[in-house]
Amino acid sequence: MVTFVRAASLTNFSELFSELGGDPDAALRRAGLRPAVVREQDQLIDALTAGRLLEEAASITGCENFGLRMAQSRQVSNFGVVSLLLLHQPTLRKVLSTLIEHVHMLNESLVIHMDDANGVVVLREEFTLPDALPQSMELAIGVLFRTCNLLLHAQWRPLRVCFSHPAPCDTGLHRQMFRCRVEFDADFNGIVFRTEDLDAPNPLADPVLVRYAKTMVDTTQQGRQASVGQQVRKAIYLMLPSGNATCICVAQGLGRSVRTLQRELDGEGLSFTGLLQEVRSDLARRYVRNPDYPVGQIATMLGYNSHSAFTRWFGTLFGCPPEVWRERNPPPSPQRRAQAFSRA
Structure with a gap:
């Protein structure tokens, strides 16, 4: 998106x-x-x-x-x-x-x-x-x-x-x-x-x-309203660390019923489950790549109650435990980023 x-x-x-x-x-x-x-x-x-x-x-x-x-x-x-x-x-x-x-x-x-x-x-x-x-x-x-x-x-x-x-x-x-x-x-x-x-x-x-x-402002923002999908993504980003990134909580936060929210997402070709998985995947890669974040802390930040539950989810999605993925995907050094940019 x-x-x-x-x-x-x-x-x-x-x-x-x-x-x-x-x-x-x-x-x-x-x-x-x-x-x-x-x-x-x-x-x-x-x-x-x-x-x-x-x-x-x-x-x-x-x-x-x-x-x-x-x-x-x-x-x-x-x-x-x-x-x-x-x-x-x-x-x-x-x-x-x-x-x-x-x-x-x-x-x-x-x-x-x-x-x-x-x-x-x-x-x-x-x-x-x-x-x-x-x-x-x-x-x-x-x-x-x-x-x-x-x-x-x-x-x-x-x-x-x-x-x-x-x-x-x-x-x-x-x-x-x-x-x-x-x-x-x-x-x-x-x-x-x-x-x-x-x-x-x-x-x-x-x-x-x-x-x-x-x-x-009202005149300027006509046609610039955030889509329901964008609103839901933002809500998930905010609610994940507290464990409240559920369809019910997000719907309540946006002032909608669950049924209305699901219908509006369906109209945009999206689903709550798909958006939740997308946000979790984005944040998981971002956090695991940072060596200063312990995996247990990352699990909490992504709304998991235990290290093992997060590790199982991560392994299913990325094909290896988070510790192994971190070793294979270190954050790029400034020199590597600069070289990649100069070649672009």
Whole structure:
């Protein structure tokens, strides 16, 4: 299932790649993209292509924080017409809920979920893509962090920022940008902060402008609604670690009955079981390839109650135990990725 992202996701790609000694136009062409696309912010491009472009750029330049450095220059205005709706909401809670509601207009492969319990908020981000894309994830979380920071300024004090990928050799930019504890090899990607921050007032709040922006956004997003299949995939990505990725729970989360959800999926030529298997397969490959994840931890992250149950499922699907698959499929080194990219 191809998912699309606005070309605005590549804002500052060319400038940064050039600054680091690369040829951005050549890199874009090798990825199958026109160099001019980076200036056409509302143009839709393949999200996986954009993600792989950032990974290869990081490999070629040797810049492990390429995505985070791109995030440093982002403004809320890079969200396009949605930015008007975000900028003038009364509180951070409304800003984030509005962003979650309209994220499909920015990136169809990105899912954002907010859990608020016991005085702590966990704001999670995930990509519904088959590849592990640490540069894209650092860009996404960096942009989300800056959005909150631009609205709340000194009031924005998160508790920690989490990434599921391994730490780069130098985490100085991460500490400088986030100004809080940064965890790598975590169970999720996201930002953790206090519930009280959700109700901090937005000094730019303007209900009149919100109503005007809502009209513009509603007009723009006609024909851009996420398909039921995309919504279900995103829900599965979020619910797997908690063991709640069942048809009943997903249907309830989407405000549908099980029968209605199954009928709508059938209309798109999909099934819940097939989507669940697809997401599990994508995440299993991504997690098992990471040597820092114990197999027991991966089993839990994919919703299995035991190591043995996960191992049986993995062996049936991939033809060998996860430990053997990991030995046969190590993560590519930066040198190998750069060589592959230069040959493309």
